[in-house]
Amino acid sequence: MTEPLATEDHYGRAAERVPRKSAPIMPPQNxxxxxxxxxxxxxxxxxxxxxxxxxxxxxxxxxxxTQIAREATIQIKPADGLDMEAALSSAQRIASGFAGVRSASIVGQDATLRLLEPWLGTGFNLEELPVPRLVIVTIDPVAPPDFAALRAALAEAVPQASLDDHRTWVxxxxxxxxxxxxxxxxxxxxxxxxxxxxxxxxxxxxxxxxxxxxxxxxxxxxxxxxxxxxxxxxxxxxxxxxxxxxxxxxxxxxxxxxxxxxxxxxxxxxxxxxxxxxxxxxxxxxxxxxxxxxxxxxxxxxxxxxxxxxxxxxxxxxxxxxx
Structure with missing residues (x-):
C-alpha cells in the first residue's frame, strides 16, 4: 500500500502530496x-x-x-518312439476344443530354428537334438479355460505334453x-x-x-x-x-x-x-x-x-x- 507524503514550499503553503510506496517485508530477490x-x-x-x-x-x-495372460504354452518333450508331428496335432486339437481358447497354433520347425539360432547358431538338424516343440494357445482373458481339465486331457492323450499358463510369471x-x-x-x-x-x-x-x-x-x-x-x-x-x-x-x-x-x-x-x-x-x-x-x-x-x-x-x- 502507499501513503501520501505532504510537503511545504518556502511560503509555508501545502504542496502537492506525493505518494510514497511502502517497502515490502520480504525483499523481492536476494x-x-x-x-x-x-x-x-x-x-x-x-x-x-x-x-x-x-x-x-x-x-x-x-x-x-495383459500379454502374458492372453497366452499359454503347451510343451511336448521328445521321446523314443514318439511321433512329434502327430503329438503336436493332437495337442492342438485338444486345446482348440476347450471353451475359452481362441486359437491354438503349432510353432513350426523353421520358427523353432530361429528361436534357437542365438544360442546354437545355424546349420543344425532339429530332429537330432532333444528340443521340445511348442503349441501356442491364445486364450480369452475375460473367460479363460479350465486349465486343470486341459492339463488332464493333455496328460491322457499326450503324456509328454505339459501346459504352462504363465501364472508364476504373472x-x-x-x-x-x-x-x-x-x-x-x-x-x-x-x-x-x-x-x-x-x-x-x-x-x-x-x-x-x-x-x-x-x-x-x-x-x-x-x-x-x-x-x-x-x-x-x-x-x-x-x-x-x-x-x-x-x-x-x-x-x-x-x-x-x-x-x-x-x-x-x-x-x-x-x-x-x-x-x-x-x-x-x-x-x-x-x-x-x-x-x-x-x-x-x-x-x-x-x-x-x-x-x-x-x-x-x-x-x-x-x-x-x-x-
Whole structure:
C-alpha cells in the first residue's frame, strides 16, 4: 500500500502530496531466495522423474501382464518312439476344443530354428537334438479355460505334453511392479519432505534477516495474519518459479526419451529398451502427475512458510508475556 507524503514550499503553503510506496517485508530477490528457487527446482525435477518412472513401470507391467495372460504354452518333450508331428496335432486339437481358447497354433520347425539360432547358431538338424516343440494357445482373458481339465486331457492323450499358463510369471511380475511402485512413492515422499524442510529453514533464515522489522510491525499492532500473508505471498511466488522450472525440465526429459524411442524403433538397442520399458511414453496420466507435483510443491511452499511464520510469532508472543 502507499501513503501520501505532504510537503511545504518556502511560503509555508501545502504542496502537492506525493505518494510514497511502502517497502515490502520480504525483499523481492536476494541470494537466499535464488538458492531456494534452485533447490525447489531440483527437488521438483527429481520428484517428477520419480513419478514418471513409477508410471512407466506400472504401465509396462500392466502391458506385460495383459500379454502374458492372453497366452499359454503347451510343451511336448521328445521321446523314443514318439511321433512329434502327430503329438503336436493332437495337442492342438485338444486345446482348440476347450471353451475359452481362441486359437491354438503349432510353432513350426523353421520358427523353432530361429528361436534357437542365438544360442546354437545355424546349420543344425532339429530332429537330432532333444528340443521340445511348442503349441501356442491364445486364450480369452475375460473367460479363460479350465486349465486343470486341459492339463488332464493333455496328460491322457499326450503324456509328454505339459501346459504352462504363465501364472508364476504373472505373480512375480505383479509383485515386482508393486514393489517398484512402493519404492517410488516412498522416494517421492522423501523428496517432498526434504523440500518442506528446505522451505522451513529458508523461512527461518528470511525471518532472522528481517526479524527486527517483524518484531516492530507485530509490536505496533500488525496482526500475525498480515505478516504471515506477506511471507506466504513471497514464498508462493518463489515456489511457483522453482516448481515450474523443475517440472518443465522433467517434461523435456520425458519428451526427449519418447522422441529417441520413436526415432530408433528398428535398432536392437531400442528393441531391448522397448521390451523392458515400453515406448518411454508416460501418457496423459504421467504428464498430469507432473502438473500435480508442480502445484503441490508450490502450495506446500506457501503453506509451510505460513505455518512457520505463525509459529514464530506465537513464540514471540509467549516470550513477551513471560518477560
Amino acid at each position: 541470494v537466499a531466495g535464488s538458492a531456494l528457487i534452485l533447490v525447489i527446482a531440483i527437488m521438483t525435477f527429481l520428484s517428477c522423474l520419480t513419478l514418471g518412472a513409477v508410471t512407466l513401470v506400472r504401465d509396462t507391467a500392466s502391458t506385460w501382464q 505373480d512375480r511380475l505383479i509383485a515386482m511392479a508393486n514393489t517398484t511402485v512402493t519404492i517410488g512413492v516412498s522416494v517421492l515422499i522423501l523428496m517432498l519432505s526434504a523440500t518442506t524442510l528446505a522451505i522451513v529453514f529458508a523461512t527461518r533464515g528470511a525471518m532472522a534477516g528481517n526479524g527486527h522489522i517483524i518484531e516492530v510491525l507485530h509490536f505496533v499492532g500488525a496482526e500475525a495474519g498480515f505478516i504471515a500473508r506477506q511471507f506466504r505471498r513471497h514464498f508462493l511466488l518463489t515456489g511457483m518459479k522453482g516448481a515450474l522450472a523443475g517440472g518443465l525440465a522433467a517434461t523435456i526429459v520425458f519428451v526427449g526419451f519418447s522422441w529417441w524411442s520413436s526415432r530408433n524403433m528398428a535398432t536392437p538397442q531400442a528393441d531391448q529398451a522397448t521390451a523392458l520399458f515400453g515406448n518411454f511414453s508416460i501418457g496423459a496420466a504421467g504428464y498430469g502427475g507432473v502438473i500435480l507435483v508442480v502445484v503441490l510443491v508450490a502450495a506446500l511452499t506457501a503453506a509451510t512458510s505460513h505455518l512457520t511464520v505463525v509459529s514464530f510469532l506465537s513464540e514471540l508472543d509467549g516470550t513477551q508475556h513471560d518477560g
